[in-house]
Every structure is written in structure tokens, then in C-alpha cells.
Amino acid sequence: MSNAGEFELSRRGLLVSGGATMAVSGITQSAQAQGDTATATAGTPHLAEVNLVVNGKQQALRIDTRTTLLDALREHLHLTGSKKGCDHGQCGACTVIVDGRRINSCLSLAVMHEGDSITTVEGLGNPDKLHPMQAAFVKHDGYQCGYCTPGQICSAVAVLDEIKAGIPSHVTGDLTKKPPLSRTEIQERMSGNICRCGAYSNIAEAIGEVAGMKA
């Protein structure tokens, strides 16, 4: 062992607990972690049953209550099309459509979706039979590394439905009218899906084509 002797394992348990719990000695300003000793244990998992309809297929799961919808899809149902980019609702890679609405599946517990109907990118189409939005992304090169792409595509499909349903956006000029189908509307509504490769310009064109906008 390289570090024996320097680095004594402590059984004292004198510290408060929490993520990367710490106490600092030797300085005046100490950083301390969160939580209190009495309640901070990881605890035994609580298992719960939940029934989902995923891409039209009934799925019965018995899972840890902590499991997010995203992890239920990826780790339990092996539907890895929905991506984990941040796990905190800050990137949109995990976007799926639940009962017709797009959501961040990372910020939702699977157990809260009893009976819900969930569409993932795998449910839109497959390599042999792409959904028109998937085909438009290929045609316009609306992706590069491909990691944000399933979320972009699920979002794009839902965005066109939202515009059709008359839901306004931040850039809608007149709130009392139906929002127009425009590039500006699409860009604003897609802004919850980050693409670090920077395919935005091409994505907007792909969505515009599916929406029937003139180039």
C-alpha cells in the first residue's frame, strides 16, 4: 500500500454526515457539511411497485422509491435512448413525453408515474423506420456526438404539439393570440435542451422542415 500510516481510518464517528462530509482543522474559516448525525443514515431502501406504459408496452416494476423515471428507463428497462447529461434538470438530455407532455425524466420519481404513458425516443421510431423528426435530424445533421439528440427529438416533437395547442412562449408577441410557428418560437421553446456540440442552427432547420415551414 502506498499510503499506509499517513491516513488512519477513523472509527471515531465524530463528524457530522452528509455528502463528502468534512471538518477542517488548521484554518479559521472552516467549511462543514450538511445534515445532522442523528438522522443521517442511508437507510434501507423502500421498495414500491409501479406500473408504466412505456412506448405502448405495459411494464411492472418493483423498485427503490429513490429511482428516477430516467433511471427506471435506463437501468431497469434498458431503454438507454433517454440520456443522463446532468441529472438535475439543467440540460434536457433526459426529455421524454409523459401523457403527451415533455418532461425531464431525471427530476421525476418513477413511483410517481403509476399508470402513466411514456414515450421515449425508442418509441418514436427505429433505425429502419425513423420518425419524421428523427429523419429530419439525420437530413439536416441536427446533431454531432448524438448524446443530447434523443432529448432534442422528444422535445421537438412535443414543441410542435405545444405550438399547435396554442401554448404561448417567452417570445410570443401577443399573448391573446395563438403563437405563430416561427424560427424564434422554436428556438425559445427548444432552449431547455442543451447541445454542446452546437448543432442548434441545424436542429432549428430540421424542426422547421417537419413543421412545414419554408426554409
Place this chain on the structure above:
Amino acid sequence: MKFDSPAGDNPIDQLKVVGKPHPRIDGPLKTSGKATYAYEWKDIAPNPAYGYIVGSAIAKGRITSIDIDRAKAASGVLAVVTAQNAGKLSKGNFNTAKLLGGPEIDHYHQAIALVVAETFEQARAAASLISVDYKRGDGAFDLAKSMDSAKAPPEGWSGPADTAVGDFDSAFAGAPVQLDAEYYTPDHAHAMMEPHATIAAWQDDALTLWTSNQMIDWSVGDVAKTLGIPKDKVRMISPYIGGGFGGKLFVRADAILAALGAKATGRAVKIALPRPFIFNNTTHRPATLQRIRIGTGKDGVITAIGHESWSGDLPGGGAETANSQTRLLYAGANRMTRTRLSVLDLPEGNAMRAPGEAPGMMALEIAMDEMAEKLGMDPVRFRAINDTQVDPEKPERRYSMRQLTKCMEIGAEKFGWDGRNATPGTRREGRWLVGMGMAAAFRNSPVTKSAARVRLDKRGVVTVETDMTDIGTGTYTILAQTAAETMGLPIEMIEVKLGDSTFPVSCGSGGQWGANNSTSGVYAACMKLREAVTQALGFNPQDAVFADGKVRSGNRSAPLAQAAGSNGLSAEDFIEYGDLDKQYQQSTFGAHFVEVGVDAHSAEIRVRRMLAVCAAGRIINPTSARSQVIGAMTMGVGAALMEELVIDKRFGFFVNHDLAGYEVPVHADIPHQEVIFLDEVDPLSSPMKAKGVGELGICGVAAAVANAIYNATGVRVRDYPITLDKLIEKMPAIA
């Protein structure tokens, strides 16, 4: 195949497949969620365990004690790995700090423990039960304060720390028009969408890593070195990579700790770095302080140009050479550059898209704009009159090809540059002050060895195998185009397999060398396969023509598949280079044009139009090359307007360590982007006559945005990112 003389006519010049826009061949998989990224392999290990990493809570100091007992006792936990029980670990050649820290701590969020459990939820929960006592040490976290202690770094990829030609000091002192300005570029995060992730499994003493890595061979070597096992006992598989930008050039903690966790548990272990952990745990582009001095005659001809760059890194780390392009980009008889590196105890600095040039051009191209204004000269013209066809430090050494002025002139015309009012703050449209800016783009085009294997089977399908990676760059498609062109096949008859260390060693993805070198390696292997084909068919190799899935020689013709026989044919070769890149300076060039609007009241900045014109040799696939450039332009907008890893200089860490705090551009920030490629072939670069564009595209963008903001508002900001708080007090009075 050795490339040591200019390329003549060769099968690539047919341009039946190469040079044509082609949708990515991996597109249907990526758009349907069927491409398998590192964390997503399910059949390779039926019952993987999950790892969760604990990071250091201090930036510098030591662990005085660590209590893992409660974590070990927690539900579902299989093992806890720390530096104490991990066994002897070395440091990889490409790592600056250890990937498993303790007891010494080198930077914030350095990994110090791994919890492995049956489920992700259990591993994460147990990780929070590890208690650590630290003794905080003194660290240096402030680049500006460290400047006096900065030292000349050893000569690296970008050359020596100090360069000088002529007599810069006297020439600058005597120049009728002078600029002496300082610039700051902050630390940047790669922020690729796929977190660093690995699944590790041992079979006896052999380790397999399904991971996300740009440079397979480097990284196999570093895994072996870190773990102290032979290189041939490590296999790395990385066919799909959710973005890298330099952040996945090297082995990171996910790979090493997954291997250690798998060893400790006898199970396959999967780890993805949590997003809030990535910013301080992994590498970043270091901040730079730069001083630029330019002296010209009244005619605008540069007589003196000097560029100094300071950056910091952990002990043993490297400098961000923000002055490297200044040695090459503009003419001028008297020149100097100086690079200084100080020790900072921030997380490890390292390569990010166009290291050196990206931050260097952010400063230099503002300086050129400032100088043009001092001279009362149009910025395009000022650059054009200082263009050069030779290496300004070695005038006997020509550029292999250099069309900078043409890029600028075409861009100016297409963008409507003559509509720009040189007097800033004079164009108002509604609530917006509108301005235009431009900048040159420049990035070298390195050549390096790259190998591939090609197999022809009885169906007539050619399979390309190389450990080359596709990080979104379009590698799958351009390798297929190259093989299709060389073998005379439609692209549908080519299969490409990438990112597996059992395949021949390629150049990997970095430094915008991937496209030119990896396609050249495939070309070399295909030329060898052609020989094998003609031999198998008994054809004369001298006059054999490969076209339409057939081989013709004289009056004989046979389908390619026939040559394969039932066992198939295989060939392997590599491209290697002579000294053409020493004889000739090989670089890529471009021009960026940007129009911005700045809210006359709030000083919010929005980009309205963008154009890039690029001259980068033969463009193998205009579709994916264009995407590389627009992606780089987007990243450049981020660098201009929002991206900054903000340092808490008391505690020594990047405070905004998530994707809400570290803002990158979103859809609404990016207008329609135009890209024009000059029709260029460079026979001195490779048999492909190609170069790279992925990094060229980012060089200069941010400065073009900065110059547009200046043109819109009259406020010159030399300290990136250019956020509204830096404008607000100096904005023109509201009409």
C-alpha cells in the same frame, strides 16, 4: 505508406464519394437512441454493480482521517475503495494530478473514495456517509497574484517559452502607431453532454473498459501504467462518445475507479461522474492573462508584434500557450512571444478545443481591431496588408497553402461588411444597438501517424477497423467515404468499426488532426487492399481500375467480392509522414463575421448573424465539416458572452460547478449560421489533401463577437466573458 512528397493524382481525386455532402452513417442509430454510449452496455456484464465517487472538500492539504465504516455497513454496499486500500497506483503520463487522491489533496473534488453498491441509489446514499477530516494547506488560486512567481515552462508542443526575431523593443518604441493592451480569458469547461463514464470488468488479470475516450492508445497505456499492469492486459472500447472537446483525451477517475471497484468486488462496475463533480474533478481550459503590443507605420504595416501569455496549473502541469498563433499569423520584421506558467492549486488545466489558439485568438483579434481603429483603417484591410505567405519567423519557409485574405474578402462581401459604420454606437434598431465585428481564424494542421485495417468479405463489403474515435466529428462517415472512394464502392458497402483497442492504432481525436490523418490511414490500408485484390484476381495492379464495385484491368473485369473468396481479404497499413510539415508551414485559415444587438437599456447582448469562411484543404464531407464549424462558432459565442469557471479564491474551487451555473449557449442564443468553405486542395498535407476544421471554427469567433459589441456600443471590453455588467456603466446615454 510514407507521405514524404507532394500528393499527385490518386483515387481520392475521383471525388465520387469524398467531397460530397453525405448524412452521417451513424445517424439512424444516434437519432433513435440505439447508439451505445459508455454507461449503456447491457449484455457485456449481466449484473453490474454501481460506483459513486466521493470528492475532496478542500483544494489543498491533506486528509487526516477518513471514516468509511458507516458507508461499508450501509444497505447494498459491496466495497469502499480509498487510496489506503487500493494498492499501489502510479500516475498516468497524461495526468497531472493523481486520479485517486489521499492523503495529500491536490485539488477540489479530487476523487478520494469510491463506494460500490448493488444499485446506483445505494451507492450514492452510502457515499454521503463517508466522513473525512482534513487539514487545509496553503494554496495558490489567483493567477494575477501569481504572475511575479511565474516561470518559463519547458519547451512543449508549441515551441520554446521565449521567441524573438529582430529587435522588438526598439521597433515597437519607434512605431508611429502603437497598441499595448492586456486581456483576460477565464477558465473554461468542456461541458460535453455525456459525463465521463466507464464500465469496468476483469477476467482473471485482464481488464476491459467500456468507456468514453478520445485517444484509445494513449489511454490504454495510462490505465496500464496507473494500475501497474501490462498494456496488453487492458482493452478499451469506446465506439460512441458523447462529446469530448479535449476533456476525454485522457484517462479520468471514472475509468481508474471503476477498474479498482471491479477488482474489489469481483463484479463489473459502472460509474458516471455526476455533473456537479465534473467541473472540479476533471480538466478544464486554463485562464490566461495576455499582453499584446503591436506597432505599425502610419500605413498600417506591422513593424513590431509581441504577445505574452501567463497561465497557471498544478505542479508539473503545462502552460496555455495563448501566444502560439502570434508567431505565425501576421507579418512583421520584429517579433517576440513570452510564455510564463505559475503554480496554481486549482483543478488540473489541460487541452480544450484549440488549446492555445482559442484563448490566444480571443485576445489577438481584439487587439487587431483596436489597432485598425487607431489607424482609421478597415479591420479587413488592416489584416490583409499584414498577411504573409511565409512563416514570419523563417521567411524561407512557405505556407503549404494560405488563403486568409481570400476568406476575409469573400466573407466581407457575403456578410455585407460594407454596411458597417466604423463609428461605434451609431446604429439603432428599436431597442437594439447593432454592431458588426470580424476576426481572422487560424489553427495549425498537425500530421501524425495513423493506422487502419480493412477487410473485404465475400459479400463485397469492406469493413474498416481502427481505434480512431468519433466524438461527434463525423469520423464514421468520412472513413466510409474514404474507403468507398478508394475501393470503388458505394458508401453503403462500407462498414466502419471504431474505438476498440484491439484495432490498429490511429491518430485519435484531438488537435483537429483526426480527419486528415485517420482518413489517410484508411487510404493507406485500402491501397494495400487493392494490391491484394489485384493479386487475388491475377490482374495487373498498374492499370487496375476500381469502380462501381468492380475491378477492371485491360479487358478483364471482376466484381470486388470475387477477389475476397470465401475467406475474405484483409490489409493493414498506416500513414506516416516525412518532413513536408517542416519544409512547409501547414495551417488552416478563416474569417468570422458577426452581427450583434445590444439592448440600449439593459445591455443584454444577443448575436443576430454569423458567418464563417474557411480554407482548410479538401473538405471530405461538407455536411459534417460544416457542423464542426457551426458547433465551434457556438462554443465561441459561449466564450464571448457567458462561459467562465468562477473561482472562489479563498477556497480554491470553481464555484459554478453545474450546468445551471456554468452557462453555455442554448438554442435561443444562436441564430442561423452560415459557413463557406473555399474550394481548396493541399497536396502537401496528405494523400487526402485535406486538413482539419473542428478547431479552426472556434478560433477568432469570440473576438469577432467582442468587436461587434464594441461597434454596437463603443465599449471595449478586454476581459471575457463580455457580460452586461461590464458594459452597463459605459453604455451610451439612452436617446
Place this chain on the structure above:
Amino acid sequence: MKAFSYERATSVQQAAASVAGTPGARFIAGGTNLLDLMKLQIETPGHLVDVNGLELDKIEKTGDGGLRIGALVRNTDLAADKTVRKDYGLLSRALLAGASGQLRNKATTAGNLLQRTRCPYFYDTNQPCNKRKPGSGCAAIGGINRNLAIVGASEACIATHPSDMAVALRALDAQVETMRPDGTTRTIGMDSFHALPGTTPHVENDLAPGEMITAVTLPVPVGGTHIYHKVRDRASYAFALISVAAIVQKDGSGRVALGGVAPRPWRIEAAEAQMPQGAKAVTAQLLAGAKTTPHNAFKPALVERTLAGVLAQARS
């Protein structure tokens, strides 16, 4: 994230009683903020009461001509509601300026009010934070605080409240309806719903343990031009540097509330008397006594200039 038990609430009172009676219990609705914080071990509930099944998702006219918005109305639905768009445009605008389409589809009216700060030190459990861990100190003071408060803060905490919706509700004189575990109800004005930090920054609102928000009510529409200008570095999907919510009447009178400057939506009714005099006078009174740091010293000028732009837009 600590293991937790989970139940689906059957009634508001049952939910309130369950949260009040179970140590470490929390309500969960949209989950978009709570789960984010649970993953970081900032919130560590041992029991979650899922209130999504309760029928609190209606928007209906009140008897006095106002509007009652159920606690579980999703941000998307509230922003898209015809009456809200017509009569309370400020609220639509504020909602649409916040978060992303995906998040607005989940986030609820009540949850939006209860959002916790985005102060980076609150979000990093290695750092001291009086809001997260009372008595541990405030790392933001003397640290990185560009996004943090300049008014209403204290020596203990300079966090800002991140909600856009709440700024509009404050300007609209909204009221928050709640039910306590014993079944009693009460109404809290938006002027007193969010607490200032003082020495207890972990106390963020006026709710008692287990007290559950059931609705937000809006008074009769006041007319005027409704403008919500959110200022941020990127064009979308970012928290406010500052925001200005304004209702401007034809005669130049009106209301102003600010986001991004204080631990709660910031409105001083007396300052609104200055509106006909213009942005400078209003800002001077709204931000009187502002305490800025080198990182956020730009905020007063930004507020003034943005408000000037808003007033100009209202006139045009």
C-alpha cells in the same frame, strides 16, 4: 439521497397531517426542485407525501371577480390559461421567462413559490451556508455573489429568491391559501409569505409544519400594460440577474416589483408613487440602502436602466 418511504395523499388534510406527524416528511408535487436538492443531500426527507393526485389543478373565477389558481396547476397551464393571458399578462410573462418547457410542464404553482435559492454555496454541501446548515456561516459573503441580493439580505445570508412567478404574484397582490394539519385554513398575502433572512435564513416562508398551500388567488384585474423583463446572460433557460415586473397605467401610474435583487420578490408600494417621475426616482426608493459587493454592484444601474426601458415600452 437517503432512502425514503412514499405515500400518495388522499386528501389535503390527510397530506398535511401526514407531513406534520412524520419526522422528516415533505410534500412532493412537481419535484423539480426537491429532487434536485435531494440528489445533492441538501434536502434529506425520510418520507414523501405525493400530493399530485389531489384535485388542486383548477383555475376558476372567484366570486369577487378575481381568480383562484389551484396549488397543483402546472406552470405551463397557468401561463397558457386564457384568463391569465388576457387579464394577468404579467403572470404569464413571468412564468414563460422561467425555466424550460420541460420544467414548466411539471412545476406547480405552490412548488414555484417554495423554490429554494440558487446560491452556489447553498448548493455545495462542502461549504458553509446558514440557510442549509444554520450557524455554519455564509460563504457567499466575501465569496462569489454576482447573482445574490443587494436589498433585504442580512449578515447571515445574501441569497436571492429564484422565482419569476412570485415576482409577478407580488405585483398582482396575490394571496396564498393554505390548510393546516387540523383542517383549518388561512390566507397569507404575498407581501408576507416569504420571510427575510435576518438571523434565521433557513426560515424562508410563513408556513407552519405540515401547512399546505392549496391555492393562490388573484384580485380583480387592474388593467394596464403588463411587462416582465428578465435580464440574464443567456437568452433563455437561466435564472435572473435581475427582473422587473411592471404594470403601467395610461396615466403613468402603476406597480413595480423586482426579482433577483432580494431574498424575496421585492416591492415597495411607496416607491410606486414615483412612477410618473421615471425610473431613476422609483429605483432610488426601491433600492434605498442597497448593499452591493464588487460582483453585484452593477445591479442598481441595471435595475434603473431596465425599468426605464420597461416604462418606455409601456408608453410606446
